[in-house]
Amino acid sequence: MKICRIAGLGTDTIREVPTTASFVMDVAALRNMMGQDAATGRSPFLIVATAGTTAGGIVDPLAALADIAEELKVWLHVDAAWGGAAALVPRLRPALRGIERADSVTWDAHKWLSVPMGAGMVFCRHRDAVRRAFDVSTSYMPSTAGEQTTEPYLTTLQWSRRAIGLKLFMSMAERGEAGLSEQIDYQARMGDALRTKLTAAGWIVVNDTMLPVVCATHEDIRSGRRTTTDIVRSIQSRGRVWISDVHLGGREKALRACVTSFRTVDEDLDVLISELERARVT
Numbered sequence: 001m002k003i004c005r006i007a008g009l010g011t012d013t014i015r016e017v018p019t020t021a022s023f024v025m026d027v028a029a030l031r032n033m034m035g036q037d038a039a040t041g042r043s044p045f046l047i048v049a050t051a052g053t054t055a056g057g058i059v060d061p062l063a064a065l066a067d068i069a070e071e072l073k074v075w076l077h078v079d080a081a082w083g084g085a086a087a088l089v090p091r092l093r094p095a096l097r098g099i100e101r102a103d104s105v106t107w108d109a110h111k112w113l114s115v116p117m118g119a120g121m122v123f124c125r126h127r128d129a130v131r132r133a134f135d136v137s138t139s140y141m142p143s144t145a146g147e148q149t150t151e152p153y154l155t156t157l158q159w160s161r162r163a164i165g166l167k168l169f170m171s172m173a174e175r176g177e178a179g180l181s182e183q184i185d186y187q188a189r190m191g192d193a194l195r196t197k198l199t200a201a202g203w204i205v206v207n208d209t210m211l212p213v214v215c216a217t218h219e220d221i222r223s224g225r226r227t228t229t230d231i232v233r234s235i236q237s238r239g240r241v242w243i244s245d246v247h248l249g250g251r252e253k254a255l256r257a258c259v260t261s262f263r264t265v266d267e268d269l270d271v272l273i274s275e276l277e278r279a280r281v282t
């Protein structure tokens with residue numbers, strides 16, 4: 001939404017595509033909406049998909065969206081701010097299937113690569129497009145940075161910039177690709193462990209993802225005996241763990257826990273479960 005404002009398109013140009021029962025973008029609905037827009041003189045030109053939503057770690061059907069983008073000749077952008085790191089883990093990589101066909105992808109090193117804020121990245125497969133958008137020339141700057149280099153001010157919005165890449169380089173130099181991969185895989189496995197523990201304790205996991213964000217509800221919540229707001233408030237006031245609640249797809253209220261630290265261990269998950277249970281029964 002912010003980007004549409006900044007780009008001068010205005011927010012009236014945005015179409016929010018409904019999601020299916022499993023909270024992924026409804027491909028058939030997207031197709032219909034694009035058809036209707038085209039029929040009424042509008043020109044749909046961009047599909048924005050998410051690979052790992054903030055609320056539920058949901059990955060949109062990227063391959064199907066890439067098919068539509070190809071067929072209708074529109075741009076496919078994938079927001080992989082957090083979930084993109086799954087690409088570093090062979091076991092998790094299939095969850096992002098289709099992302100390799102995107103025209104552009106955003107990915108944040110400050111989410112999952114042990115780098116402080118902010119270190120966002122954008123990848124674009126169309127060199128000429130970013131060049132057309134951002135290339136400028138002045139008489140006081142050299143027109144080329146040399147054979148092997150692209151001047152970032154010619155391909156991005158910023159001119160002067162901090163050396164943001166340095167901290168990412170340090171993190172990668174310290175851990176290596178294998179180390180980062182192992183760290184991310186470990187956190188994903190902690191997410192799996194949390195799902196197992198929640199289910200065993202009688203909670204209902206409502207989001208389907210390989211990523212370690214876990215949204216869970218309970219019969220007590222669905223029946224209205226307890227609200228997610230009450231449970232969150234009770235847990236936060238005790239201060240042992242931090243948790244939030246989400247409204248998935250505008251229809252399912254759930255508690256949301258996200259494993260974001262490589263220091264999370266099994267016992268932390270047990271503390272979370274006992275805090276949840278305590279808040280639920282009181």
Ligand SMILES: *Cc1c(COP(=O)(O)O)cnc(C)c1O
Nearest residue numbers: 050052053054079081082108120
């Ligand atoms: C964190 C996140 C963002 C926000 O990105 P910033 O670069 O931190 O502003 C956008 N989309 C998703 C899916 C995210 O997880």
